[in-house]
Amino acid sequence: MLLSLAFKNITKSKGRSVTTILLSTIATIFFIAYVALMDGSHQQIIKNSVEIYTGYAHVNLKGYREESDYGHLIEDANIIDSILKNERAIKAYAPRFETYALLSAGETSVGSMITGIIPSAEKRLSKLESSLVRGRYLDNHDTHAIYLGNELAKRLKVDIGSQISLVGSSIDYSIAADLFTVKGIFKTGLFDFDAQSAFVNKPYLDTIMLSDNKASYFTLTFHDNDHIDRATTALQHKLPSAYEAVNWKNLLSALVQAMLVDSIFGYISISIFFLVIFFVIMIFSYVNIYTRIREIGLLRALGLTSKDIFGMLFAEILLLATFSIVIGTIIGASIAYYYELHPIVISGIAETYREYGVVSDEIPTHFDFFTIAWNALTIFVLNLASIIYPVSQINKLTAMEAIRYV
Amino acid sequence: MYKIAHHLAWLNLWRRKARSLLVILMIIMSLSGLLALQGLYDGMITHLINTTIRSDSGEISLYAKEYRLDKSLDHILSHVSQVEEELSRIKEISTYSVRLEQEGLIATAHKSLGGTLKGISLENEKSFGRFDTFITKGTYSFGRKNKGALVGSALADKLHLKVGNRLIFTAQDANGEINAISFRISGIFKTGNPSLDENTVFVSMENISQFLGLTESATQIALRIKEADSIKKVQKELQILFPYADILRWDELYPLLIQMRDIMDIFNLTSYAIVFIIAALGIFGVILVSVLERIREFSIMLAIGTPYKMVRTQILLEASFLGLIGYIAGTFLGWILLIYMATAGIDLRSFKAGLELYGYSAIMYADIHFYYFFQAFFAVFFATLLSVLWPLHILKRIKPIQIIQGKML
Numbered sequence: 001m002l003l004s005l006a007f008k009n010i011t012k013s014k015g016r017s018v019t020t021i022l023l024s025t026i027a028t029i030f031f032i033a034y035v036a037l038m039d040g041s042h043q044q045i046i047k048n049s050v051e052i053y054t055g056y057a058h059v060n061l062k063g064y065r066e067e068s069d070y071g072h073l074i075e076d077a078n079i080i081d082s083i084l085k086n087e088r089a090i091k092a093y094a095p096r097f098e099t100y101a102l103l104s105a106g107e108t109s110v111g112s113m114i115t116g117i118i119p120s121a122e123k124r125l126s127k128l129e130s131s132l133v134r135g136r137y138l139d140n141h142d143t144h145a146i147y148l149g150n151e152l153a154k155r156l157k158v159d160i161g162s163q164i165s166l167v168g169s170s171i172d173y174s175i176a177a178d179l180f181t182v183k184g185i186f187k188t189g190l191f192d193f194d195a196q197s198a199f200v201n202k203p204y205l206d207t208i209m210l211s212d213n214k215a216s217y218f219t220l221t222f223h224d225n226d227h228i229d230r231a232t233t234a235l236q237h238k239l240p241s242a243y244e245a246v247n248w249k250n251l252l253s254a255l256v257q258a259m260l261v262d263s264i265f266g267y268i269s270i271s272i273f274f275l276v277i278f279f280v281i282m283i284f285s286y287v288n289i290y291t292r293i294r295e296i297g298l299l300r301a302l303g304l305t306s307k308d309i310f311g312m313l314f315a316e317i318l319l320l321a322t323f324s325i326v327i328g329t330i331i332g333a334s335i336a337y338y339y340e341l342h343p344i345v346i347s348g349i350a351e352t353y354r355e356y357g358v359v360s361d362e363i364p365t366h367f368d369f370f371t372i373a374w375n376a377l378t379i380f381v382l383n384l385a386s387i388i389y390p391v392s393q394i395n396k397l398t399a400m401e402a403i404r405y406v
Numbered sequence: 407m408y409k410i411a412h413h414l415a416w417l418n419l420w421r422r423k424a425r426s427l428l429v430i431l432m433i434i435m436s437l438s439g440l441l442a443l444q445g446l447y448d449g450m451i452t453h454l455i456n457t458t459i460r461s462d463s464g465e466i467s468l469y470a471k472e473y474r475l476d477k478s479l480d481h482i483l484s485h486v487s488q489v490e491e492e493l494s495r496i497k498e499i500s501t502y503s504v505r506l507e508q509e510g511l512i513a514t515a516h517k518s519l520g521g522t523l524k525g526i527s528l529e530n531e532k533s534f535g536r537f538d539t540f541i542t543k544g545t546y547s548f549g550r551k552n553k554g555a556l557v558g559s560a561l562a563d564k565l566h567l568k569v570g571n572r573l574i575f576t577a578q579d580a581n582g583e584i585n586a587i588s589f590r591i592s593g594i595f596k597t598g599n600p601s602l603d604e605n606t607v608f609v610s611m612e613n614i615s616q617f618l619g620l621t622e623s624a625t626q627i628a629l630r631i632k633e634a635d636s637i638k639k640v641q642k643e644l645q646i647l648f649p650y651a652d653i654l655r656w657d658e659l660y661p662l663l664i665q666m667r668d669i670m671d672i673f674n675l676t677s678y679a680i681v682f683i684i685a686a687l688g689i690f691g692v693i694l695v696s697v698l699e700r701i702r703e704f705s706i707m708l709a710i711g712t713p714y715k716m717v718r719t720q721i722l723l724e725a726s727f728l729g730l731i732g733y734i735a736g737t738f739l740g741w742i743l744l745i746y747m748a749t750a751g752i753d754l755r756s757f758k759a760g761l762e763l764y765g766y767s768a769i770m771y772a773d774i775h776f777y778y779f780f781q782a783f784f785a786v787f788f789a790t791l792l793s794v795l796w797p798l799h800i801l802k803r804i805k806p807i808q809i810i811q812g813k814m815l
Binding site: 015019023067068069070071099100101102104106107108109110111114155157167168173196197230253254255256257258259260261268269271272273275276277278279282283284286287290291393 | 424425428429431435436439440443476477478479480497503509510511512513515516518519520521564566570573576577578582584615677680681684685687688691692694695699754757760761762763764
C-alpha cells in the first residue's frame with residue numbers, strides 16, 4: 001500500500017519528481033564521466049611512464065633505488081637470470097646497466113644517462129624499438145652503435161651516422177671512454193627521457209664499463225600485471241635476501257602520488273556540485289512534503305504510524321533515485337566505455353603539457369565497473385540522505401498539528 | 407510603497423523559517439566552498455609563477471639570439487658590463503642578475519649525473535629573488551675562497567651530497583676542450599622550481615668564467631621590473647637597445663604557466679555558473695511554492711488596487727533577502743577559510759614527492775583577491791534573479807477574482 005501511495009505521490013508532484021530525476025540523472029552522468037576521464041588521463045600518464053621505459057617491475061640489490069650507484073650493482077647477474085627464467089608468472093625480463101656519462105659531439109657536450117640493454121629482450125619490455133623515428137634500432141651484435149633520444153640528438157646537434165664520444169666512469173672508477181656512431185634516434189614523447197637518454201648494446205657497454213655479468217637491475221613484466229602486488233610478493237620470496245622485487249607503484253611513487261593528489265583535488269572540486277545538488281533535492285523534497293502536510297496528518301489520523309509515513313516518503317525518493325541513477329549510470333557508463341575505445345583527442349595537448357608527462361593528444365576515459373558502481377552509489381545515497389531532514393521535521397508533528405498546519 | 411513591500415517581504419521570509427534557512431545554507435556552503443577552492447587553486451598557480459620569476463626568469467630575460475634553441479657557448483651575450491651600464495639607466499628596472507651556464511656531468515666519487523653549472527653573483531641573486539631564503543642547509547656563500555658551490559636539493563639527494571662534500575663538474579669549455587673543475591658544497595637550496603632543484607649547481611661568476619675560458623660573458627641576464635604595468639614598455643625599450651638579443655617576458659618564456667592560469671580562470675567561472683544555475687533551481691523551488699501558497703493573498707492585494715509593480719517588488723525582495731543573507735554569510739565563511747589557507751596554508755607534506763614533481767609546494771597557500779567577492783556577488787545576484795522569473799510570470803497571468811472565488815490557476 002505504501003509503495004502504491006508513494007508512486008501516486010510521484011506522479012502527482014510532477015515538478016518535484018522531474019527536478020529530482022533530472023538533477024540526479026545529470027549528477028550521475030557527470031560524476032561517472034568526470035571520474036572516468038580523470039582516472040583515464042592519470043592511468044594514461046602512468047601507463048606511458050611504465051611501458052615506455054621503466055617497466056612493470058624491477059629486481060635490484062637492496063639499497064639500489066636509494067643510492068643507485070656502482071656500490072649497489074647486481075654482482076652476479078646470472079644468478080638472478082636463472083631465478084627469473086624459472087618464474088612462470090614472468091612474461092619477459094632483461095638486465096639493464098645504467099650509468100651517466102658525458103657525451104660530446106663537435107663543440108657540444110651533454111651529461112646523459114647511458115644504458116646498456118639487451119636489444120632483442122627490450123622489444124618485449126619497453127617501447128624503445130617502436131619509438132624509432134630515424135635510422136635503426138640496436139641489435140645484439142652492435143658494438144660502437146648508440147641509440148639516442150631525439151631531444152638529446154638535437155642538443156648534441158647530431159644525426160644518423162654522426163660520431164659521439166663518451167667519457168664516463170667504469171665500475172672500478174677508472175675513466176671509461178669510447179667513440180660511438182649514432183645508429184638510431186627515437187622519440188617516446190616523454191620530454192625529459194628523450195632529452196637525456198642514450199642506449200648501447202649491453203655486452204659492448206660492459207667491455208667499456210667493466211660490468212660484465214653485472215647489472216643495475218632487471219626489468220620485467222608479468223603475464224598478469226593487473227595483480228602486480230601479489231606477483232611481486234611471490235617473486236620476492238624466491239629471490240636471495242639481499243635482493244628486492246619492486247613494482248611500478250614504488251618505482252614511480254612520486255608520479256603515483258601526484259596523480260593521487262590530482263584526484264583528491266578533482267573530488268573536492270566536484271563535491272561542491274554535489275553539495276548544491278543535495279540541497280536542491282532536499283529543498284524540493286521539503287517543499288513537496290510540507291505542501292502535503294494536511295494529507296500526511298490525515299493519514300496519521302487514519303492510523304498510519306510515523307514509521308509508515310517515513311516508509312512512504314522514503315519509498316518516494318527510493319523510486320525516484322533508483323530510476324534516475326539507473327538511467328544516469330547507463331548513459332555515464334556508455335560515455336566512459338565509448339571514450340575508452342575512442343579516446344577524446346585534443347590537438348596540441350601533448351606538446352603543451354610535455355613536461356607533465358603527457359605524450360599523446362588522446363585522452364581515454366577509464367571504464368571500470370567498481371568505480372562506476374561507487375560513483376552511482378554516492379549519488380544514490382545523497383538522494384536518500386536528502387529526505388532525512390524533511391521527514392524528521394514532519395514526524396515531529398502530531399496528526400492534529402499536521403492537519404491544522406497553516 | 408517600497409517600505410511596505412520591503413516589510414512584507416522580510417516577514418514572509420521568516421514565515422517558513424526552515425525552508426528559507428535551507429536555501430541560505432545552500433548558498434553559504436556552495437559560496438564558501440567555491441571561494442576557498444578559487445583561492446587555493448589561484449595560490450597554487452601564483453606559487454609556480456612567483457617561484458619561476460624569483461629563481462629564474464625575472465619579469466624579463468635577455469638571451470643571445472638562438473641561445474634558447476641551441477644552448478651552446480657560440481650564442482652568448484658578450485660585453486656584459488656595457489649591457490649592465492645600459493640597464494642601470496632604465497629606471498623601471500629594480501635589479502638584475504647576470505648568469506652564465508653550461509651543461510655537463512656532475513660527479514661525486516661514486517656517482518654521476520647530467521646537470522647544469524650556473525655562475526651567479528650571490529649579492530645580485532639576493533636582491534633579485536631573495537635567493538638566500540631558498541637555502542635549506544649550509545650557508546648562502548661560496549666559501550672563504552669563493553670556490554664553493556650551492557647545489558639543488560633534489561640533485562643533492564640523488565648524489566647523496568652534504569654540505570662540505572666535493573663534486574666534480576665536467577664539460578666543454580669555449581674552445582671545445584673537455585675540462586673538469588671541483589667544488590666544495592657550501593649550501594643546499596630548494597627553490598620549488600624542479601629544473602633548478604634537480605639539475606643545477608650554482609658557483610661564482612668568476613669561477614665559471616675562468617673554467618669556460620670566457621670573460622665579460624653571460625648566457626642570460628634576468629631583470630626585475632618595479633611595476634607590472636611597465637613590463638611591456640621596458641621590453642620594447644630593450645628590444646631597441648639590444649637588437650642582437652632575445653628579450654622575453656616571463657610569460658613568453660613559460661607560456662604553460664599562463665595557460666594553466668587561464669584554464670584555472672575558466673574552471674572557476676564554469677564552476678560558479680554551474681553551481682549557481684543549480685542553486686537558482688533551489689531558490690526557484692522555494693519562491694514558487696511561497697508564491698503559490700499565497701496566491702489568494704496576492705490576488706486580494708491586486709483586486710483591491712495594489713499595483714502589480716508592488717507585488718513584483720515584494721517577490722523580488724524576498725528572493726534578494728535570501729540571496730543577500732546567503733551571500734554575506736557565505737563570503738564571510740569563505741573569507742575566513744581563505745584567510746586561514748593564506749596564512750597557515752594547507753599542509754600536504756604527506757604528498758610532498760608527488761607535489762614537488764610538478765613544482766608545487768607541499769604546504770599550499772591560498773590567494774585572496776577582492777574580485778572573488780564581486781564574482782560571487784554577481785553569481786548570487788543572477789541566481790536570485792533567475793529564480794523569480796517564472797513565479798513572477800505566474801503572478802502576472804493570474805485572474806485575481808477567479809482565484810479569490812477558489813478557481814484554479
